[in-house]
Amino acid sequence: MAKINFGGVEENVVMREEFPLEKAREVLKDETIAVIGYGVQGPGQSLNLKDNGFNVIVGQRKESKTWDKAIADGWVPGETLFEIEEALERATIIQYLLSDAGQIQMWDTVKKHLTPGKALYFSHGFGITYKDRTGIIPPADVDVILVAPKGSGTSLRRMFLEGRGLNSSYAIFQDATGKAKDRVIALGIGVGSGYLFETDFKREVYSDLTGERGTLMGCIQGIFAAQYEVLRANGHTPSEAFNETVEELTQSLMPLVAENGMDWMYANTSTTAQRGALDWWKPFRDATKPVFEKLYSEVAAGNEAQRSIDSNSQPDYRVKLEEELKELRESEMWQAGAAVRKLRPENQ
DSSP, X not given: OEEEEETTEEEEEEETTTSOHHHHHHHTTTOOEEEEOOSSSHHHHHHHHHHTTOXXXXXXXXXXXXXXXXXXXXXXXXXXXXOHHHHHHHOSEEEEOSOHHHHHHHHHHHHHTOOTTOEEEESSSHHHHTHHHHOOOOOTTSEEEEEEESXXXXXXXXXXXXXXXXXXXXXXXXXXXXXXXXXXXXHHHHTTEEEEEXXXXXXXXXXXXXXHHTTTTHHHHHHHHHHHHHHXXXXXXXXXXXXXXXXXXXXXXXXXXXXXOHHHHHHTSOHHHHHHHHHHHHHHHHHXXXXXXXXXXXXXXXXXXXXXXXXXXXXXXXXXXXXXXXXXXXXXXXXXXHHHHHTSGGGO
16 A cells, blocks of 8 residues: 655555556455446446456346346346345345445345355445434444445446546445455455545545535536526527537546646636636635535535435435436536537537
């Protein structure tokens, strides 16, 4: 494990060079990894593990869309694809990748199969951190570990196929066997992590819930909408407003920021852009920081978790969700976005 300096703060980081794939395979050579849940993270993690040479199976409900998707992805019923309870029985490591609401509903079934020495693996700290609300309390004689890729399962898989890795955090909540650390690092390498940085379950879920509601989705959509609406209200066309708000950022600038950093971006734009960006970033920070502080306090208090549990457990949850997503999808901004994307050269 390397000590890496991030802005003056040292953190524990595991690089693929120091824990190569061959070592990960050796650590897990006698393990059967069962991936329970084939929605957001399940496909990417399980396929990467399989392609990396690990003994992995998938547990899903028969006659479901996700069962059919698993078959389409190459999982074979009776060989590598099983009903959930059979997969749980076969597993020595259970990757619990259902949604947070799904984990609550399935917990009693999973718990029956957590025999001594097994490992329970999460990619989100929600169920354990808010265990008083979720009821997810593992027995004391199993390892409880976490690998959380910093992106979607789709991104994890795409980057793996491109020969790249997606950074992940890792954590150990419970080390019952003395092997939890080797297990979690090996799994992190196996699912295709670029590097692994240390966290704990609580910090993972606090940062994750804040990020999802903040700059990753909620905040960025809010900022996009605000700028787009101001431009449209002042006579700019949908195409112009969308290009200046979203397209230029996502297609041109953010790849450069990802490659070189925002400091490089500031140093390599026109003097007019530099002046404006330097003058305006602090007012935007000052305007949004109180919202982020309120958001973090709601996450830390468990209120965001409870809202998710209450909402996602309603029988009409999917119907209401589709209504909200439809509103977003059919907004003028994202209708303009669909039209702009069709005009990209690669789509002609």
